[in-house]
Amino acid sequence: MSPVEKIMVRVTVNGKPREAAVEPRILLVDFLREELNLTGTHIGCDTSYCGACTVLLNGRTVKSCTLFAVMADQAEIITVEGLATGGTLHPVQQAFADNHGLQCGFCTPGLLLSTVHLLTKHAHPTEKQIRKAIAGNTCRCTGYQNILKAIRAAAGVPAPDPNAEQH
Amino acid sequence: MYPYSFQYHRATSLEQAVALVSQLGEEARPLAGGQSLIPLMKMRLAHPSDLIDLNFIPGLAGIHERTGELRFGALTRHADMESSEIAAAIPILHDCAAGIADVQIRNQGTIGGSIAEADPSGDWVPVLLTLETSLRCLGPKGDRTVPLAEFVTDAYTTALGRGELIREVLVKIPPKNSAGAYLAFKRCPSVYATASAAVQLTLGDKDRCDDARIVLGCVGLTPIRAKEAEAALRGKPLTAKSIEAAADAARIAAQPTSDTRGSANYKRVLVRALVKRAISIAVRRARGERVEATHEYVAR
Numbered sequence: 001m002s003p004v005e006k007i008m009v010r011v012t013v014n015g016k017p018r019e020a021a022v023e024p025r026i027l028l029v030d031f032l033r034e035e036l037n038l039t040g041t042h043i044g045c046d047t048s049y050c051g052a053c054t055v056l057l058n059g060r061t062v063k064s065c066t067l068f069a070v071m072a073d074q075a076e077i078i079t080v081e082g083l084a085t086g087g088t089l090h091p092v093q094q095a096f097a098d099n100h101g102l103q104c105g106f107c108t109p110g111l112l113l114s115t116v117h118l119l120t121k122h123a124h125p126t127e128k129q130i131r132k133a134i135a136g137n138t139c140r141c142t143g144y145q146n147i148l149k150a151i152r153a154a155a156g157v158p159a160p161d162p163n164a165e166q167h
Numbered sequence: 168m169y170p171y172s173f174q175y176h177r178a179t180s181l182e183q184a185v186a187l188v189s190q191l192g193e194e195a196r197p198l199a200g201g202q203s204l205i206p207l208m209k210m211r212l213a214h215p216s217d218l219i220d221l222n223f224i225p226g227l228a229g230i231h232e233r234t235g236e237l238r239f240g241a242l243t244r245h246a247d248m249e250s251s252e253i254a255a256a257i258p259i260l261h262d263c264a265a266g267i268a269d270v271q272i273r274n275q276g277t278i279g280g281s282i283a284e285a286d287p288s289g290d291w292v293p294v295l296l297t298l299e300t301s302l303r304c305l306g307p308k309g310d311r312t313v314p315l316a317e318f319v320t321d322a323y324t325t326a327l328g329r330g331e332l333i334r335e336v337l338v339k340i341p342p343k344n345s346a347g348a349y350l351a352f353k354r355c356p357s358v359y360a361t362a363s364a365a366v367q368l369t370l371g372d373k374d375r376c377d378d379a380r381i382v383l384g385c386v387g388l389t390p391i392r393a394k395e396a397e398a399a400l401r402g403k404p405l406t407a408k409s410i411e412a413a414a415d416a417a418r419i420a421a422q423p424t425s426d427t428r429g430s431a432n433y434k435r436v437l438v439r440a441l442v443k444r445a446i447s448i449a450v451r452r453a454r455g456e457r458v459e460a461t462h463e464y465v466a467r
Binding site for chain 1: 168169170171172173174175177198201202205206208209210218220222223246268269270271272274275356357358
């Protein structure tokens, strides 16, 4: 096979222009972690399932293990490193901290970005919308109850009535 | 995981993409959302020599209504189908779009990519087969329009010629007294369904069923049009008895195989239940009722 040409990928990551020349087969998650040293985006299952690698691409969540970096050329990307401003946590991060919305923390970057994306679409989501929004994020510690609590707190919505149907 | 190496080409027009796919040989493949192809490449089940990226082609995504027809650009993402007010004119389209995999996959995966992939467990083909759907394609010999019913010829196999690409999905808007529903059952959000049922009914006077289309997904090499099930409803009053007969006929029409998602027998039972429920939702919708329906999974 003839040698594969490297392709220049120019993106805006967390507001800053970044670029690197990579082989086309390099996944976006490896581009972020290995080329840009942004290791907050995690590789969990690496099979498009768990959502630990979730980032915002032009304002929408994608699984960065299921995208070639070259496909993100010219895009605006937000990773977990881009959420806090200065020393202040993003409100969604603060809500996760306040509500014990993380245990080992491995799935947290993805869940934070899925929550940010949810709140841009629905400022006051219903319980159903919340659950649907994080369906693509797996918490291997199974800490979902506190994750739901954290998301409700971030959104300022009350817990659903346990006697009512939740779906 | 790294896939095998490949050469990358970025098309800036559909004409250029067609030329590239045609010229680069049999192992070259177009790349739309990549939500099926990239996982296959990572598992090294697919190793194309060249990828022709369609994502930078302007105007290939978009939803339009024109003279009784909805037109979806091939690169329209599932998430845009889900949130489109134009597409909401045909509720079964929303049922499908809102339940495919999870948010992240829906933000990236495309309707044209899903149809062209022709995965036996894909969602769009069974849904669109219940409607009058055709595909506008562009190939080296020019433009042509292919009815969807003639498009999927086998598992992962379509009527697309070498270098031919889908440009647009055209769907006729059904009449007012017609409505459908799509139900798919899956074990958890991010996976393909175990079985699915797409139903479109046209009601006449006194709850008579004037027309019916019933298509089953995941239970054969291609989506299965359950014609006996349709015949059990067509021209008859919609009663518990006729609906049961249709569901039974659908169970018999299914050709499932046992796999990790369930035994063949389980899938037949599932198909029967899904068809029965989809019929009842379609009937309520045809009477003007708003009913939610989409993919279902255990821990919903």
